[in-house]
Amino acid sequence: MSYKIGTKCVQSGYTPKNGESRVLPIYQSTTYKYESSEQMGRLFDLEEAGYFYTRLANPTCDAVAAKITDLEGGVAGMLTSSGQAANYYALFNICENGGHIISSAAIYGGTFNLLDVTMRKMGIDVTFISPDSTEEEIMAAAKPNTKAVFAETISNPSLTVLDVEVFANAAHKIGVPLIVDNTFPTPVNLRPIEFGADIVTHSTTKYMDGHAVALGGAVVDSGNFNWAEYPGKFPGLCTPDHSYHGITYTEKFGKAAYITKINVQIMRDLGSMQSPQNAFLLNLGLETLALRMKKHCDNALAVAKYLNEHEKVEWVNYPGLEGSKYYGVTSKYMPNGSCGVVSFGLTGGREAAVKFMDSLRLAAIVTHVADARTCVLHPASTTHRQLSDKQLEECGVDPGLVRFSVGIEDADDIIADLAQALENA
Numbered sequence: 001m002s003y004k005i006g007t008k009c010v011q012s013g014y015t016p017k018n019g020e021s022r023v024l025p026i027y028q029s030t031t032y033k034y035e036s037s038e039q040m041g042r043l044f045d046l047e048e049a050g051y052f053y054t055r056l057a058n059p060t061c062d063a064v065a066a067k068i069t070d071l072e073g074g075v076a077g078m079l080t081s082s083g084q085a086a087n088y089y090a091l092f093n094i095c096e097n098g099g100h101i102i103s104s105a106a107i108y109g110g111t112f113n114l115l116d117v118t119m120r121k122m123g124i125d126v127t128f129i130s131p132d133s134t135e136e137e138i139m140a141a142a143k144p145n146t147k148a149v150f151a152e153t154i155s156n157p158s159l160t161v162l163d164v165e166v167f168a169n170a171a172h173k174i175g176v177p178l179i180v181d182n183t184f185p186t187p188v189n190l191r192p193i194e195f196g197a198d199i200v201t202h203s204t205t206k207y208m209d210g211h212a213v214a215l216g217g218a219v220v221d222s223g224n225f226n227w228a229e230y231p232g233k234f235p236g237l238c239t240p241d242h243s244y245h246g247i248t249y250t251e252k253f254g255k256a257a258y259i260t261k262i263n264v265q266i267m268r269d270l271g272s273m274q275s276p277q278n279a280f281l282l283n284l285g286l287e288t289l290a291l292r293m294k295k296h297c298d299n300a301l302a303v304a305k306y307l308n309e310h311e312k313v314e315w316v317n318y319p320g321l322e323g324s325k326y327y328g329v330t331s332k333y334m335p336n337g338s339c340g341v342v343s344f345g346l347t348g349g350r351e352a353a354v355k356f357m358d359s360l361r362l363a364a365i366v367t368h369v370a371d372a373r374t375c376v377l378h379p380a381s382t383t384h385r386q387l388s389d390k391q392l393e394e395c396g397v398d399p400g401l402v403r404f405s406v407g408i409e410d411a412d413d414i415i416a417d418l419a420q421a422l423e424n425a
C-alpha cells in the first residue's frame with residue numbers, strides 16, 4: 001500500500017508488532033546482546049544484518065531514517081548528528097583526496113566553508129558555479145576527476161531555487177551523481193529524486209525537527225545511480241574494501257551499496273551518528289511536518305505580499321511570490337508551496353536592517369531558521385561573517401539581507417509585529 005505524504009509523515013518507519021509499544025521506543029543502548037561470538041562475528045563481517053554497536057546502527061535511528069527515506073522516495077538512508085555531517089559524509093563517501101566536486105555557489109555558509117576550506121585541505125578540489133547555470137555551463141566545469149555535482153534545492157539564505165532536472169541531466173552526462181540538500185522545501189514540498197537527483201541530504205535540525213530542539217542530519221540514496229558503470233571513478237564502491245575482508249559494495253549490496261558504505265565505513269571511522277534521543281524528538285517533528293509546512297508556506301506568502309507593498313522595503317525575495325525570479329521554476333517543482341523563509345532588504349540598507357530587527361517583539365533574533373516560532377537573522381553580520389563581500393555576492397547574500405523565518409503563529413500577529421518594527425526602522 002502506498003500512502004500519500006501526510007500519511008507517511010505520521011506512519012512510516014515504525015510498525016509495532018502485536019503487544020509492542022505503539023510509539024517508537026528510544027533504544028537508549030550502545031550495545032546489543034548475542035547468544036554466540038560466532039553470530040556476532042558474522043555481523044562484523046557484514047554477512048548478517050543486525051545491531052551490535054550504536055555507532056553503526058540503532059533501532060530508533062533506523063526507524064527514523066526509514067521514515068525520511070520513504071518520504072523522499074529513496075531505497076536506503078542514514079541519520080547523522082548534524083546537517084554538516086550529512087553533507088560531508090554524502091560527498092566524502094565517493095570523493096577522496098585527488099577528487100573534484102562541482103557545487104552551486106548558492107549554499108549554506110557552513111557547507112560553503114566545508115567545501116572551500118576543510119575539504120580543500122583534504123586534497124579535494126571544488127569549482128563553484130551559479131545556481132542558475134545551464135546544462136552546458138555545468139558540464140564546462142567538469143574535470144576528469146569530478147565525482148559529484150552538489151546544490152541546494154532552495155538555498156539558505158539566498159533562496160535561489162534549483163532547476164533540478166537541468167542539474168541532474170548535466171551530472172549524468174558527466175557521469176557523476178547529483179547530490180542535493182533538500183533541507184528547506186522538505187520532501188513534503190519537493191521530492192528531488194522524482195526529478196533525477198541521486199542522493200538527497202538534510203539538516204533535520206530545521207523543518208523536520210521544526211521545534212529547535214535537536215541537531216541532526218540525514219542522507220538518502222535513490223538507488224538510481226549506477227556506480228558499477230564507472231568503476232575507475234568510484235573505486236571505493238566498486239573495488240574490494242580491505243577493512244571488510246575484501247567485500248565489494250556494488251557487488252554485495254546492489255542498490256544499497258552507497259548507503260551501506262557510508263554507514264559501515266564512513267560512519268564507523270568518523271562517528272558522527274545521531275543519538276537515539278534526538279532521533280526520537282526528530283520523529284515527533286516529522287509526524288506533524290506536512291501540517292506545519294502548509295502553515296509555514298501560507299504565512300510566508302502573506303508576509304512576502306505584505307513586505308512587497310511596504311514603502312520601506314526595497315526588495316523581497318520569496319520563491320512563491322508572483323514576480324519572483326524563481327516563480328516559474330518554483331511553480332514547476334513545488335506547486336504546493338516552497339518554504340517558510342522570506343528574505344528582504346530595507347531601503348535604509350544594513351543600518352536600517354539592524355534597527356528593524358532590534359524593534360521586533362514577536363520575532364526573535366536567533367541563528368536558527370525553520371522553527372515553529374518566527375525568527376530573524378542578519379546573515380552578513382552573523383552566520384556569514386567569515387565570508388568576504390565578494391564571497392557574499394557569489395553566494396547571493398546581499399550585505400543588507402534580512403532572513404525572516406516565518407513561524408506557524410497567526411499570520412496577522414506576525415504582520416503586526418513587522419509593521420511596528422518597520423515603523424521604527
Ligand SMILES: *Cc1c(COP(=O)(O)O)cnc(C)c1O
Nearest residue numbers: 082083084108156183203205216
Ligand atoms: C543548517 C543547514 C545545514 C547545516 O546543518 P546543521 O544541522 O546546522 O549542521 C546544511 N544545509 C542547509 C541548507 C542548512 O540550512
